[in-house]
Amino acid sequence: MPIRTVMKANEAAAWAAKLAKPKVIAAFPITPSTLVPEKISEFVANGELDAEFIKVESEHSAISALVGASAAGVRTFTATASQGLALMHEVLFIAAGMRLPIVMAIGNRALSAPINIWNDWQDTISQRDTGWIQFYAENNQEALDLILLAYKVAEDERVLLPAMVGFDAFILTHTVEPVEIPDQEVVDEFLGEYEPKHAYLDPKRPITQGTLAFPAHYMEARYLVWEAMENARKVIDEAFAEFEKKFGRKYQKIEEYRTDDAEIIFVTMGSLAGTLKDWVDKKREEGYKVGAAKMTVYRPFPVEEIRELAKKTKVLAFIEKDISMGLYGAVFTDASAALINESEKPLMLDFIAGLGGRDVTFNQLDEALSIAKEALEKGKVEKPIHWIGLRKELL
Amino acid sequence: AVRKPPITTREYWAPGHAACAGCGCATALRLATKAFSEAMEEKYGDPNAFAIAQATGCMEVVSAVFPYTAWKVPWVHVAFENAAAAASGIEAAWKKKGIKGKILAIGGDGGTADIGLQALSGMLERGHNVVYLMYDNEAYMNTGIQRSSSTPYGAWTTTSPPGKYSIGEDRPKKWVALIAAAHMIPYVATASIGNPFDFVKKVKKAAKVDGPAFVQVHCTCPTGWRTPLEKGIEIARLAIETGMWPLFEIENGDIWHIKIQPPGGGAKVYKEGGRVVRIEFKKPIEEYLKYQGRFKHLFKRPEAIDELRNQIKAMWKVLGVEAILPKPEE
Structure with missing residues (x-):
């Protein structure tokens, strides 16, 4: 029987790792993710998880050790955030290029400077081009489930790419919520053993991994990563379906909420989706035709799902905790690209909010709504990007 | 009678790699893998019980150009700075998979x-x-050919060119073996392709200890040192004989009981209580420098050669040895 209990997202991530039975874990402490390796080292110390835990001297070595371990053919896990993830950046490309299905939990945290330990998504969003699959959790249950799903998708032979699961710093990492811990036997059945055919350093079959590729071969290697990410779309849907069957919880790349007759739909990711749904309920009571949508998968970008969503509304607005300096938020930019060739598309708006742990309040969402309403009434967008919740007196 | 070859005839570093003609490092890797294999045979009963994790660098790019490989042993390259970390991960994975053997980074x-x-x-x-x-x-x-912290004083490199305001490389060589020894690991050694028997012995010893070991091997680079292709081994040997390259072993970080191998070349070695305390080198360091284009400019700056001599003496002092380094006229 699954165990119903309460825990923080960091603990949920550690439990997910325990259930997935990785053979090698390498981690380095960083706020807000430190509890994940702490909890895992307890599992290992108590013999509840049979794994090698490498207490590395940096995040760079954490991911490098996992590349070594994964190249030797075992399931691996780590957790980090923010600066730690940025330090891994170089090796993230290598893990994807070498087709190593490493899974990593991220307590989504802002990047320096100024140094800030609180939540936004700039850390993972900045890794969007590395070839890692990206999931974002709305709550602690999702953090656990999506890590299991990450293994399922990453290790699929049609994919073989690493995956990261983000959950918001403090809002989730340090907040206790009800979580159901699935049965080990069901998880074993769902994931199976990781037995790679392409990557294992074994004296019985010497192979060379991580070669130099000249222009004659490099581009094909890159294409195959791109193709694997395309394949992941279907594999993710299959994994979601199988997960629902086995565990009874339904996941979708984009989950809609009260969108059916909506004129304005707000799209977001992570824990903000919870706030947004509450707010939509309130606005609906007040007579506004608004809906919400949550993106669970950011890479591969849910192109088809965004197109379907766009067909339902007159204004498609994004609320995101990241910014590409010199342009817009990344989610808005990617969604715009997904819609570029659609003959009919909604007005599109981007709201940058909640950076560095600033609370995203109903007042801020009201502010976004009034901008969206104005665009709807005028039938055009004068300015696509708006920073909401800014303290103008400080600027 | 058929004489037993001094080292296994098994090859792990295949011909056809793209190293420069006369590359001393290619020789080092060929010997190191042979020695490692012998050690694995003796330790685990399987000559192939090892894998290599290699950093980006000359020997990496020349040995694994897709779709070819020079490696007849499981081999992985990840990036420039993380061979040791990748090796840690492979070792952990092998432990869990029950694969007996050792990792060579x-x-x-x-x-x-x-x-x-x-x-x-x-x-x-x-x-x-x-x-x-x-x-x-x-x-x-x-x-x-850019300077590293392991570039010796006075050497020309493309980022330490001699000039009106420059002698060439202006810092003493950093000895990583001593840093490794400070970790108090079971085995640390320096070696040289100028003394292949000593090198093979040390690699085998390193491979057979339980736990980490570090071997720093001096190998010639005709392209970067501006030296004749055929003189690599001779030049490496001159580094030992003139005192430029010490051969030593340190076990468990016990520098007091450092083992120093005699440099040869007519050098006189004095011991006290089993410990080498003084070496009178016969060949001046100029004998080593003179073959190398990277030191050519120093011969117009004798005070720089004297400074190098002083630095080499200081290095020996750290090893507990009073080094007497002759000048050419002596």
């Missing part, structure tokens, strides 16, 4: 003394069952 002086120093320290400190082999050709040769 390989890096050049740039990948070891500079950008990979942190990962090296972490791996040594954590006690992984890994041998780290630093092939020291004393500059970033892969990118075209």
